[in-house]
Amino acid sequence: MQLIGPFSQILPLAGLPEKGPVPDEQLQIMENGGVLMRGDAVVFGRFEQLRKEHPKAALQIVEVPQVLIPGFVDAHTHICFAGSRSRDYAMRIAGKSYLDIARAGGGIWDSVLKTREATDAELAENTVARANRHLLNGVTTIEVKSGYGLDADSELKMLRAIRTAALHTRATLVPTCLAAHMRPKDFDGDEKAYLRWIIHELLPLVKAEQLAERVDIFIEETAFSAADARKFLQAAGMKITVHADQFSSGGSQVAVATGALSADHLEASTEEDIRRLAASGTVAVVLPGASLGLGMHYAPARKLLNAGACVAIASDWNPGSAPMGDLLMQAAVMSAAEKLSTAEVLAGLTVRAAKALGMALPAGDLQAYPCKDHRDILYYQGSMKPVTVWKGGEEVADA
Numbered sequence: 334m335q336l337i338g339p340f341s342q343i344l345p346l347a348g349l350p351e352k353g354p355v356p357d358e359q360l361q362i363m364e365n366g367g368v369l370m371r372g373d374a375v376v377f378g379r380f381e382q383l384r385k386e387h388p389k390a391a392l393q394i395v396e397v398p399q400v401l402i403p404g405f406v407d408a409h410t411h412i413c414f415a416g417s418r419s420r421d422y423a424m425r426i427a428g429k430s431y432l433d434i435a436r437a438g439g440g441i442w443d444s445v446l447k448t449r450e451a452t453d454a455e456l457a458e459n460t461v462a463r464a465n466r467h468l469l470n471g472v473t474t475i476e477v478k479s480g481y482g483l484d485a486d487s488e489l490k491m492l493r494a495i496r497t498a499a500l501h502t503r504a505t506l507v508p509t510c511l512a513a514h515m516r517p518k519d520f521d522g523d524e525k526a527y528l529r530w531i532i533h534e535l536l537p538l539v540k541a542e543q544l545a546e547r548v549d550i551f552i553e554e555t556a557f558s559a560a561d562a563r564k565f566l567q568a569a570g571m572k573i574t575v576h577a578d579q580f581s582s583g584g585s586q587v588a589v590a591t592g593a594l595s596a597d598h599l600e601a602s603t604e605e606d607i608r609r610l611a612a613s614g615t616v617a618v619v620l621p622g623a624s625l626g627l628g629m630h631y632a633p634a635r636k637l638l639n640a641g642a643c644v645a646i647a648s649d650w651n652p653g654s655a656p657m658g659d660l661l662m663q664a665a666v667m668s669a670a671e672k673l674s675t676a677e678v679l680a681g682l683t684v685r686a687a688k689a690l691g692m693a694l695p696a697g698d699l700q701a702y703p704c705k706d707h708r709d710i711l712y713y714q715g716s717m718k719p720v721t722v723w724k725g726g727e728e729v730a731d732a
Contacts, residue, residue, distance in 0.1 A: 338367030662715025
């Protein structure tokens with residue numbers, strides 16, 4: 334049992350509404366607080382009071398002003414991949430279109446070829462390195478998708494690499510099968526046939542090895558239609574998340590209709606899409622990293638919140654559209670553009686992001702920032718990083 338403090342402020346982020354706007358006045362802020370850790374169980378309270386009540390607890394005195402908040406949850410990443418797409422990025426900022434880049438051999442298919450060439454060990458090592466960087470930046474739970482394999486051997490290789498990586502990082506990794514990322518160029522059949530292949534050939538293997546409990550699909554004009562995606566998700570027999578409304582509407586409707594845990598992207602969501610999401614139990618996951626990487630507008634986070642939706646914020650860390658992978662910076666910058674309160678951002682990075690993964694926020698996952706006032710965390714737009722991260726109640730000294 335260990336008592337740590339006193340912290341200038343502790344924000345447990347408990348008791349916040351699951352959906353809709355969150356004014357900053359709803360934040361519970363504990364001044365001069367302490368945290369009592371018993372494994373992954375924590376108790377927050379006034380530091381001196383906890384010290385009196387638990388005189389035998391090992392003390393860790395915080396010498397400089399710090400703010401303590403829960404660890405972040407990144408509910409949408411693609412951090413298991415090989416290679417780089419810096420050429421794509423250079424072409425994009427030079428004004429080339431998505432189709433121009435694809436015709437030149439770039440895009441998702443470029444990452445597929447590089448990932449297929451990588452060994453299991455290389456993919457696992459890449460994933461661990463990226464997960465550890467996230468962890469040291471306060472992201473303690475990370476969803477990780479496949480989707481750069483797109484054949485049986487390579488998709489299974491990716492999911493096995495994610496499982497191996499989970500054994501070599503302190504971060505919690507949540508695997509998702511995204512074999513329905515696009516129809517691979519070397520598949521002998523159309524999109525419908527490819528989705529049938531995933532259902533009847535690939536997913537039974539994924540389930541047999543218990544490699545993932547979640548399935549994802551990219552609904553878009555360049556990927557899979559809404560009608561085909563609905564049939565696919567209804568037949569998958571797994572927890573559902575959806576790449577929805579990134580460039581055109583329709584995906585979020587499928588997500589709501591199929592009871593998906595989350596609909597992710599939403600940059601092209603219409604007013605009707607927003608109303609439908611708000612009335613559902615599906616979490617709206619916005620991905621500012623993709624907007625920054627593609628040079629496009631943000632998802633309508635403010636409208637979604639005002640309509641009553643549950644809005645989470647994730648990084649979309651991937652080699653193509655969102656290579657930065659700095660979740661806090663992306664959330665802070667988007668909050669200025671979308672006029673999100675501090676409470677809405679912090680909820681979107683923690684309790685609401687956990688809901689997008691169908692889980693509760695882990696109690697022993699915490700992070701401390703070198704400041705007196707919690708508002709400084711967003712004020713510095715992600716340049717301030719945590720000085721200490723705890724995972725399961727244990728300090729992460731070196732990820």
